[in-house]
Amino acid sequence: MTPLAAIIAARIRATGPISLADYMQICLMDSRHGYYATRDPFGAAGDFTTAPEIHQIFGEMCGLALAQAWLDQGQPASFALAEPGPGRGTLMADMLRAMRIVPGMTDAAQIALIEASPHLRQVQKDRLGDVQHLDSVEKLPDMPLFLIGNEFIDALPIRQFQMTPEGWRERMVGLSDDGLRLGLGPVVPLSRPGKPGDIVEDCAEGAAFAESVARRVVAHGGAAILIDYGGWNGYGDTFQALRHHAPEDPLAHPGQADLTAHVDFAALAAAGLRGGAVVSRPMRQGDWLSALGAPARAQRLADAGDQGALAALRRLTDPSEMGHLFKAIAFWPAGAPPVPGFVALEAHADDA
Secondary structure, three states: OOHHHHHHHHHHHHHOOEEHHHHHHHHHHOOOOOHHHHOOOEOOOOOEOOHHHHOHHHHHHHHHHHHHHHHHOOOOOOEEEEEEOOOOOHHHHHHHHHHOOOOOHHHHEEEEEEOOOHHHHHHHHHHHOOOEEEOOHHHOOOOOEEEEEEOOHHHOOOEEEEEEOOEEEEEEEEEEOOEEEEEEEEEOOOOOOOOOOOEEEEOHHHHHHHHHHHHHHHHHOEEEEEEEEEEOOOEOOOOEEEEOOEEEOOOOOOOOOEEEOOEEHHHHHHHHHHOOOEEEOOEEHHHHHHHHOHHHHHHHHHHOOOOOHHHHHHHHHOOOOOOOOEEEEEEEOOOOOOOOOOOEHHHHHHHO
């Protein structure tokens, strides 16, 4: 039993079963034993690899998309360039390098990283210099906001509900003789259709984050792009753990494995609309990167001697790799041109 497993077990004995949301929060962010609070989980030596760590092409395309949005909105003289959950700072570093080809943009940018982990904050400072760290999106300055979040929502706590003959019941983490186990709590008044055995997931923090970002984009100008893996309705059990680049039981090693769930892009779109923004149709990552010119960029890099560029492009865009599972959605103010590579949701509502 890990140290954090013992702490969780003691809490359950004292107060009863806990929600998956509480379990995820403890496992990922406990100040002494939490996953993100104690380690650098990225790359071959960690537990998983994100798109920015695969190749610079990903960050360059993201940076150029935000750069064109900045140009389209009149080149604000000062703006917040923000990233939630910035990992090692690789995505921001690659975006900034691409943005430097746009005269005046990096001079106007005030970089703001939304990061809860003290360990990762230091990693980001070592990579990017003396950047500003914030605890939440609400702490962003009141100015135009150009934000990109990659694999941020998937690590936010979720709740799960299972349909039974009595109605929806919340899935909870409790105890058995062998340790932690999943069970069902009391019936809850959840107004969603379902048949016995169906599971639905809800990420309240993700929706609140998206709505807050949308409100800021509407109030001050700017654009936001959120990229993650997921689908369109939140049904199904997608709660998962990754340790040493391999899946495992999410209850097996609390604090020592990455815990995530698929993102419900329908919920993000609804949150963006509540915030008053124009919301894009979710795009498959492969389609979006290709529309931005990633294949041509990869070929130029390959011609210049980058032997890994074309293989990286395949990993990022191929349907059998990250190209279809990962998706992107964007927010922008009414009256502004669409963020490059995106089409407003209203125009393709039936295809979402």
